Amino acid sequence: MSRLEVVDADVTFGHGADRTVAVAGANLAVPAGAVIGLVGESGSGKSTLARAIVGLVPLTRGSVRLDGRDALRSGRGPRPIQMVFQEPSSSLDPRMTIGESVGEPMVRRLSRAARTAKVAELLGLVGIDPARALHRPAAFSGGQKQRIALARALAAEPSVVIADEITSALDVSVQGTVLNVVREVQRALGFSMLFISHDFAVVRYISDAIGVMYRGKIVELAPTEDLVGSPQHPYTQALLASVPRLGAPRTAAPAAPAAPAAPDGPDEQSTAGCGFVARCGRYAELGPAGRRCVEDDPLVDAAQRLHQAACHWVAGAVL
Secondary structure, X not given: OOOEEEEEEEEEEOOHHHOEEEEEEEEEEEOOOOEEEEEOOOOOOHHHHHHHHOOOOOOOEEEEEEOOEEHHHOOOOOOOEEEEOOOHHHHOOOOXXXXXXXXXXXXXXXXXXXXXXXXXXHHHHOOOOHXXXXXXXXXXXXXXXXXXHHHHXXXXXXXXXXXXXXXXXXXXXXXXXXXXXXXXXXXXXXXXEEEEOOOHHHHHHHOOEEEEEEOOEEEEEEEHHHHHHOOOOHHHHHHHHOOOOOOOOOOOOOOOOOOOOOOOOOOOOOOOOOOOHHHOHHHHOOHHHHHHHHHOOOHHHHOOOOOEEOOOOOOOOOO
């Protein structure tokens, strides 16, 4: 088990007028043996942050640390942070048997017999019949391929696993099976996990704590039941309000309300103040006091609170 820390992470693409900030000053910790969920709408930067953690895209600024050491400068051999992607068909080579795919990340000094036995063990762990190790990915369903992809990640014996939208491409009936396997395997092996999804119900089921990402920043982070039961950031409240509930009338899901722009401009592209201010109904009601929202970054104080909500006007904030 290892502790993963992302510190002041920025990821930008392009230059000049074409420059896009995908991740902006993100800070996140995944304690040893814990599962941390990360949610947010499409384009919020979740997947980009995940790819930066494993080194698939470069950080413009900041660091990724594993037990206090730079995780992006590890030596040769299997990396201690492994990732399971959204679409398993793109991560499993169609020309290789699933046994070959799962065995590929293993330590090369293993004998053939030991490798075969380990592959069988991992396939059994994720609910795939080891006798099918000689079959190719085309012989398996989407849910089965996702479990094979998980077994492949585990073959490298990682201390941290990142799961990026691994159930979003699956039928609802299959999602539960995959989630149960992930939860059981994580508890059995004890690795730390960052679980990314746009689905609050999925993240709530599997996570010890949840972070909410908006425009490249983590705007709220709290233990799962605290965040779901008492969301403090206006963006989190809007996301939870949009989740369908059994027995509720079928009405349009409330969106995060747009506040009228002040003359000097709450602007989503501004780096000062709160990045959510242009959509925040709370800001619209503050009057002159709202200038603080425009001028002061609420993330500065949020890190000091147990329930980390990046808003100047939540309970526990210093007014």
